[in-house]
Amino acid sequence: MKKILITGGAGFIGSHLVRLMVNKYPNYEIVNLDTLTYAGNLENLKDIENASNYRFVKGDITNHCFVDELFKKESFDGVMHLAAESHVDRSIASPMQFIMTNIIGTVHLLNAARESWKDKIEGKCFYHISTDEVYGSLGNEGYFVEDTSYDPRSPYSASKASSDHLVRAYHHTYNLPIVISNCSNNYGSFQFPEKLIPLMINNIKQEKPLPVYGKGDNVRDWLWVEDHVKAIDVIYHNGKIGETYNIGGDNEWTNLDLVHALCDIMDEKLNKPSGSSRNLITFVEDRKGHDHRYAIDARKLKLGLGWKPSLQFDEGLDKTIDWYLQNTEWLENVTSGAYQDYYKEQYKVNV
Ligand code: NAD
Ligand code: DAU
Numbered sequence: 024m025k026k027i028l029i030t031g032g033a034g035f036i037g038s039h040l041v042r043l044m045v046n047k048y049p050n051y052e053i054v055n056l057d058t059l060t061y062a063g064n065l066e067n068l069k070d071i072e073n074a075s076n077y078r079f080v081k082g083d084i085t086n087h088c089f090v091d092e093l094f095k096k097e098s099f100d101g102v103m104h105l106a107a108e109s110h111v112d113r114s115i116a117s118p119m120q121f122i123m124t125n126i127i128g129t130v131h132l133l134n135a136a137r138e139s140w141k142d143k144i145e146g147k148c149f150y151h152i153s154t155d156e157v158y159g160s161l162g163n164e165g166y167f168v169e170d171t172s173y174d175p176r177s178p179y180s181a182s183k184a185s186s187d188h189l190v191r192a193y194h195h196t197y198n199l200p201i202v203i204s205n206c207s208n209n210y211g212s213f214q215f216p217e218k219l220i221p222l223m224i225n226n227i228k229q230e231k232p233l234p235v236y237g238k239g240d241n242v243r244d245w246l247w248v249e250d251h252v253k254a255i256d257v258i259y260h261n262g263k264i265g266e267t268y269n270i271g272g273d274n275e276w277t278n279l280d281l282v283h284a285l286c287d288i289m290d291e292k293l294n295k296p297s298g299s300s301r302n303l304i305t306f307v308e309d310r311k312g313h314d315h316r317y318a319i320d321a322r323k324l325k326l327g328l329g330w331k332p333s334l335q336f337d338e339g340l341d342k343t344i345d346w347y348l349q350n351t352e353w354l355e356n357v358t359s360g361a362y363q364d365y366y367k368e369q370y371k372v373n374v
């Protein structure tokens with residue numbers, strides 16, 4: 024019986040990871056620690072909330088007394104750390120919460136794990152889930168590899184880069200058993216509709232403007248979220264302590280091409296005249312410091328640990344759109360209240 028702490032398990036990627044771990048490893052006890060910010064939602068875990076090997080703990084990783092107590096009480100064998108502020112635009116508008124959660128919160132977890140594992144580190148692992156944004160921005164050529172120099176350019180990516188450095192520093196200085204992965208853009212069900220794909224799906228459905236930043240020529244590498252959490256499982260169990268693994272989808276799209284694809288698929292699904300959703304596209308002011316292109320070379324993970332993405336993008340988009348069209352109550356619940364204030368401020372429009 025292993026006891027694993029997953030932080031941020033009520034969020035987008037975290038909820039998919041909790042589901043995979045609870046279902047795949049009935050002999051593990053999975054503890055989900057989440058403070059339930061606007062992005063955390065226990066509705067994401069309805070299907071497994073009563074599983075005998077699953078428990079939810081509400082708590083804030085920036086509270087070190089709480090974190091220390093939890094580690095003393097529970098004796099975790101492993102940590103999969105996903106809790107974070109994750110949205111770049113929010114980090115540009117107000118960076119401080121990103122510093123608190125992504126940096127300070129991570130250090131509290133590192134300190135608690137170090138103390139808890141001081142007498143026995145065999146079999147223990149602190150897995151820090153990070154982002155490809157720490158590497159900065161690419162031109163039209165080239166890929167991020169694991170030893171690409173860090174060059175974070177938004178408050179979000181700088182906070183994630185800082186936490187990556189601290190995780191590595193605890194390994195080198197205190198021999199804390201750690202592993203890190205840096206992944207490209209995820210998409211799929213349960214993603215909060217402030218991120219590009221669910222925002223566009225929701226707006227197309229409601230015939231609202233589709234805000235494309237700048238010219239829409241920025242490039243992102245999209246990965247199905249369920250493939251990301253499968254990679255996390257493989258790395259947790261077979262990755263080498265102290266190492267970093269890049270995770271990506273080999274699936275680069277400009278934002279404008281992607282929005283066009285979403286419009287065309289949804290015109291067909293919603294029986295609208297072909298081309299009508301594209302008329303909703305509105306070019307808006309560019310994101311400050313907008314990174315041009317991210318692209319991942321994931322050969323270390325693919326060749327070394329045998330992982331590869333399972334789903335083609337057209338199939339993944341189809342499934343994702345269907346999910347958002349079918350889960351209207353979820354969508355309405357998460358987009359009510361404080362989200363509406365954020366949306367109005369961000370896009371200067373009424374919801
Ligand atoms: P998300 O915003 O959907 O979820 C974050 C979760 O963390 C939420 O449930 C939230 O309530 C929780 N949380 C926030 N602050 C907390 C705190 N102080 N204490 C406890 N819980 C807290 O994020 P996501 O998109 O699922 O990303 C998860 C992780 O994966 C993040 O670390 C992110 O940097 C990383 N990542 C995300 C992507 C992506 O495309 N979304 C890609 C690569 C890496
Ligand atoms: O690369 C991994 C990262 O991907 C993760 O670490 C982050 O947590 C995650 O949010 C994501 O960051 P991005 O900034 O790439 O994702 P976002 O969905 O916010 O934007 C994707 C692209 O679309 C980006 O170039 C900005 C653009 N965009 C976004 C929004 C919300 C628009 O053109 N219009 C929009 O309304």
